[in-house]
Amino acid sequence: MNNLSVLVIDDDTEHAEYLVEYLSQIQALSHIKVTQSPQEGMKELLQTHYDLLFLDMHMPEITGIELLKSLSLPPTIVVTAHPSFALECFDIDTVVDFIEKPVTLIRLTRAVQRATQEISPMLPKALFLKVGHKMQQFNIDDILYIEADGIYCKIHTKSEVTLANINISDIEKKLSNTNLVRLHKSFIYNLTRITSFDNRHLWIDKQRFSLGVQYRGKLSQILNAKPAE
Known part of the structure; x- marks a missing residue:
């Protein structure tokens, strides 16, 4: 499955750039947008359809968990340096995978494959x-x-x-x-x-x-x- 649009919400500019560099190598993803605050991310999600969301947890003002609970989100892959969020994340239906930083291309690819299994039934025929x-x-x-x-x-x-x-x-x-x-x-x-x-x-x-x-x-x-x- 190809041509998935992706939103990355991560306030760490260096990590976001690192993440996008890897995501751009995954065949299924064709459009990747980055926002550096949850407020910008919420606005983007309300205005534009995205197939997949990569979400950081520890952010100022609004945490990733608060964002997950406040909006109806696309299938979400949590990427964080804080493994303590894992249990709470997996109680939320939209979370399809949880990755600890630092990420690797192999781990990201596996996460995208899992996400596409969630998305595929929703694809229009x-x-x-x-x-x-x-x-x-x-x-x-x-x-x-x-x-x-x-x-x-x-x-x-x-x-x-x-x-x-x-x-x-x-x-x-x-x-x-x-x-x-x-x-x-x-x-x-x-x-x-x-x-x-x-x-x-x-x-x-x-x-x-x-x-x-x-x-x-x-x-x-x-x-x-x-x-x-």
Whole structure:
């Protein structure tokens, strides 16, 4: 499972940077945001959807435990230098793992794998979009790519092309928990349908597409593979 968005709440700047460096090497994670106070973290969680939260415990004004008890949080991995919090954390349903500092890449990877088992049942299998005057269901796995067409989008599957009444930016927001990823200003591609790629292009079967300049590093990061020159 790929393309998970992550929020890190940790007031220790040095440790947060160290944590992000490791998390950026884990294939399943595509977007990592850091906040350095629980207040900033609460605001971020209320405004933006995140698939996974990495949470420090010992922070000023609001502790990690208080944050866990005050909000409905995404699956949470606690990362702390204070093992005394462990028992209380595991009594909270949203906590999927507890890691003592200092962290290691292997331990973080195992924690992410545990978290994805919690997240996977919640992943959408189908997408409803307005087509003409009705809402039509699309099986997400059947979509090869989505193409912007003015204020509309063309949904490409192996069997047909359908014009949906939605623009590409709005449809991108609906796909944050799927393998459909925007890699060009006018295209969203199904990662599971990509057969090959290089620095400037990707292929779905034998059809070639351009990678947007601002997206070129994103694909190799998501797929955890260096592109061909």
